[in-house]
Amino acid sequence: MKIALPIDEKDLNNEVSVSFGRAPYYAVYDTETKDVEYIENTAANAKGGAGIKAAQFVVDSGAKVLITPRCGENAADVVSSADIRMYKSEKVSAKENIEKFLEDRLSLLNDIHEGFHGKASN
Amino acid sequence: MKIAVLSGKGGTGKTLVSVNLAYSAENSSYIDCDVEEPNGFLYFKPKKNKTKKINVKMPFVDQEKCIGCRKCVNFCNFNALAYTGKRLLVFEDICHSCGGCTLVCPVGAISEKDKDIGKIEIGESGNVSVFTGILNIGEASGIPVIKGLMREVEKENKDINIIDCPPGSACIVMESINDADYCILVAEPSIFGAHNLEMVYELVTLFKKPLGVILNKYSEGINPSEIFCNENNINILGKIYYSEEIGNLNSEGNILAAEKEEYKKLFSSLLEKIVKEVE
Numbered sequence: 001m002k003i004a005l006p007i008d009e010k011d012l013n014n015e016v017s018v019s020f021g022r023a024p025y026y027a028v029y030d031t032e033t034k035d036v037e038y039i040e041n042t043a044a045n046a047k048g049g050a051g052i053k054a055a056q057f058v059v060d061s062g063a064k065v066l067i068t069p070r071c072g073e074n075a076a077d078v079v080s081s082a083d084i085r086m087y088k089s090e091k092v093s094a095k096e097n098i099e100k101f102l103e104d105r106l107s108l109l110n111d112i113h114e115g116f117h118g119k120a121s122n
Numbered sequence: 123m124k125i126a127v128l129s130g131k132g133g134t135g136k137t138l139v140s141v142n143l144a145y146s147a148e149n150s151s152y153i154d155c156d157v158e159e160p161n162g163f164l165y166f167k168p169k170k171n172k173t174k175k176i177n178v179k180m181p182f183v184d185q186e187k188c189i190g191c192r193k194c195v196n197f198c199n200f201n202a203l204a205y206t207g208k209r210l211l212v213f214e215d216i217c218h219s220c221g222g223c224t225l226v227c228p229v230g231a232i233s234e235k236d237k238d239i240g241k242i243e244i245g246e247s248g249n250v251s252v253f254t255g256i257l258n259i260g261e262a263s264g265i266p267v268i269k270g271l272m273r274e275v276e277k278e279n280k281d282i283n284i285i286d287c288p289p290g291s292a293c294i295v296m297e298s299i300n301d302a303d304y305c306i307l308v309a310e311p312s313i314f315g316a317h318n319l320e321m322v323y324e325l326v327t328l329f330k331k332p333l334g335v336i337l338n339k340y341s342e343g344i345n346p347s348e349i350f351c352n353e354n355n356i357n358i359l360g361k362i363y364y365s366e367e368i369g370n371l372n373s374e375g376n377i378l379a380a381e382k383e384e385y386k387k388l389f390s391s392l393l394e395k396i397v398k399e400v401e
Binding site for chain 2: 056074
């Protein structure tokens with residue numbers, strides 16, 4: 001099974017990125033092979049819809065689990081309709097978050113925020 | 123002739139100036155482009171004779187036909203589409219109705235459907251045709267409503283068309299001034315007012331439109347907006363002195379020029395000045 005996390009640098013010893021849609025990379029950890037793949041988020045600086053694009057990267061990576069501190073409404077729509085489960089990350093390294101998840105010690109992410117996609121802006 | 127009235131912030135007197143200028147002309151239109159909160163009709167109390175719906179195109183997906191190639195997802199510059207492995211999702215709030223996804227789909231799985239986002243009301247009040255743009259609550263962009271307004275104004279073909287713009291200097295203001303022959307910037311006598319004046323001044327200059335400033339709520343003493351005009355050699359068209367009487371008349375939905383000779387003269391001479399500038 002693959003687990004995806006937003007991350008600021010290509011290193012699992014870093015903390016999970018504070019943002020989902022605007023994170024520079026996504027780390028995808030494969031629990032069977034123990035391999036880590038880093039996907040660059042080309043939508044990190046997009047004017048709008050970054051969360052949707054980010055969620056598309058996660059879906060395309062084949063991940064079944066997403067560990068993130070937060071997630072906007074649009075991104076959550078994409079992730080959940082692809083049957084990816086979302087867990088809330090803790091303020092420890094990405095590696096430790098993966099370990100905690102595997103030990104069943106992370107909670108499901110329930111508080112989906114409305115997003116920062118400024119409905120009033122054009 | 124199209125004359126746009128702008129300001130960097132709300133409450134400076136755009137509507138006051140627009141309504142009175144339109145009223146002072148012999149054959150005119152008043153166009154309310156402040157589609158999120160139009161209020162010019164409160165002064166004109168027009169007899170409504172036409173309502174037009176404003177629709178935009180939204181992608182409509184035939185999930186059965188979709189082969190999951192993601193061509194549309196990759197094409198969309200606004201990231202309004204996502205493919206989840208089972209379904210193609212459309213995010214209408216983000217879509218800009220460009221229609222590109224329908225063109226790049228190799229199997230014709232995406233068509234377009236109409237989405238109602240607002241309306242235009244057209245009415246008459248004496249010699250003034252009153253155009254009001256209304257955007258539905260919750261909609262992201264009023265630009266299609268402005269475009270619709272301008273199309274209708276074109277059909278009416280009045281001599282003087284006064285465009286009451288939304289506040290600020292965002293896309294919706296640019297759309298409102300796009301066809302204008304002249305821009306009037308209404309400014310308040312405060313530091314904040316001068317800052318906002320500078321913003322719209324930059325915008326109008328960028329659009330290479332001839333412009334002039336009306337200093338509203340004018341009083342003796344330091345006026346940062348007036349200082350800004352003088353420093354940048356900006357034409358000051360006129361001053362509307364602060365008065366409680368104006369405030370009261372205006373707040374009761376009265377048109378100043380219809381109430382008192384003094385105001386009628388003020389706005390008639392302003393209009394005359396602007397028309398001369400354009401010609």
